[in-house]
Amino acid sequence: MLSMPCWVDGARAQERTALEGVWSTAFTARDHPAFTIDDHLCPLCAPVALDHLRKLIADPANDRRPLQELAQEATRIGNESRAGLLTDAGRARLKQNSGAANDAVIRCEPPDLFTLIRAPLPIAFTLRDDHVVIHHDFWNTVRTIRLTGQSAQADERPTRLGSSTARFEGSTLVVETRNLLGAISAGFTTSDGSKLVERWTPRGGGRLDLELIIDDPASYREPLVLMQARARTPDEKILDLPPCEVTSGQR
């Protein structure tokens, strides 16, 4: 039997300490010093939009333009970039399903994985020897994911949350999920068989950066990448609220 070198154990312990705990977005922890101006203005942002926004803010020529205007310009850049990546099938699916009746969240149905991850509510990480638990405040959803060091296999029946595996790459926790059912939510579409990769990287100053990669050749010609920042909020708790009681818009 192979034994783990002690320095590996030490490194793992550090990775766990860095990631464990409750993390909030700029939406619910607006005063946290870990957040930058662009985190507030573009909370779920394509890299091209984030780069554009940072350049706009850094350029003194834009000092007289309101930040809201700069944020709208960056959002437009991000939306155009995403639209440009859509396949014909993805575009058609979005067009057909743009109404409220096709938004699972509005229908009060449990969220798909993408909607769960992008929800701007706190999440909590707990790490164990062979698995990681990610507890999402949104719908009080608990994901227990094996730390296998291997990629998820696309060989199971598709489900809302798919089947996930996790591994560490340095201090970055990488979660890969396959066997996902397709979903539509707020301008995004994914199809059956897509793969989601979450790359969670703790930074200094109590900051956690998420790089979310949607690999869905049926919907997007290239993997779609989105960035989201979170901040450590040790006083925060995952609330045990009923997730959904009434369909939005209905009495």
Place this chain on the structure above:
Amino acid sequence: MQTKRVLLAALPLVMLSAPALAHHNSAPIYDASRSITVEGVVKEFRFINPHARVYVTVVDGKGKSQEWLAEGANAGVLRRLGWKGDELKPGDRIKLTGAPSRDGSPKLEWRLITRVDGTELGGGNGLPNERRELLQRLEEQRRSQRSGETK
């Protein structure tokens, strides 16, 4: 208690909320490009998900009463803003400003709730009122950073 509808005119609106904040799409239900204001008496306040909601009895100029539904932010989000769920009580007289329903039914997505004494409650979906305050703060932060760079 006497109540009345004070304004029900559609107004053009400069959007303050960021679409990227929404993790679902209420646009098919509410028209965020318009704004209306109604005044009435709280019948019920429900601190729930996916959106907190308040039912308000509104009486028009002819004395006809109608029940309005207003939807706000997620209860989990409101908790983090310090809301406890007892902010509105039956009998409270309030003014609601927000996006009207697209189908013309008496409901809106509130952006701002104003009490009789003038105090304001935000808590709208996407937190547009809070976002306006945040943007002011970020503008100050930006000026401060720029000032630090040029020194």
